[in-house]
Amino acid sequence: MAETYRIRSIQTWAQARDDYLSGLSAETVCRRHDLGLSAFRRRARKYGWRRSDQIEPPPGETDLSIYEDVGLDDQVETAALRFVQALEHGKATEARRWRRLWLELRDASDAMDAEMFPGMSRHEIAAMIAADDALYDDPEEADALRIEPPLSLKVHHCALEKIPDPLSPPEGA
Template sequence: MNWNDIPQAPAPHRAPPRFRLSPEIWEAIRERYLNGESGESLAELFGISISTLRTRAREEGWRKIDAPDPVIAAPPTSEDLARDDRPNFGVMADTAMRRAARAVREGQLTEAQGWTRVGRSLAAAARREHRGREDAV
């Protein structure tokens, strides 16, 4: 065998070299995880395995249930929701779509789908109401 026959790159069957993330990066991962990002997306983003992330979260006690609820938006006021004792469908549609976005971030896709359906229905009602007011003028 000649020395020139030895490949210079690592063999494809060998695992890539291991590396360690700095404490600052782990802190950033922890904050993002507790703020609602999924472990799978964070593992992919930072180039680690999901099992590594879950092990670290378990050992250090990262529990999403202990984290404060994410701030989405202030709840609509009664003035926003009622105009002449009628609901403001535009504000309600916006609220439903914000809840859908939060459900997606939390990985609750079935709930997000329901909120999206509600948001679309309310947006259509807002458009109909707006057209009705334009016709009355």
């Protein structure tokens, strides 16, 4: 079945142009803004959105202070999410690269944890951090923010509890 014809606003095209010229790939821009790749390439050719035509900033030191609050745990999580995203889109090579980065970052994180908490496993460290975080949680705030599961899910769980486990011995035995 053919895709339907989509008309996008001027603002969407302007944002897509800016994203493309800032360095994102055409495929990524099209996914982000729900644009057709051929329509994007046609418009880019028509209006001269070539990166080679753009004025390059003067050479100098790049301001990396915007990344100061990004910790190693955030980097590990981002790499893991990008790995899964690449898998879902069927991009095996990209998925492989993200997986390699994710595992390297996770190993670096584990090495840091091993230095800070000698003799403890990853799971013990995570449990200790979770317990520490629980000390600072406000139970009233947690109750106010908790979302009740829908009734259908509650009924489903009740029904599952009544199904006997096929691996357990019968009650009369």
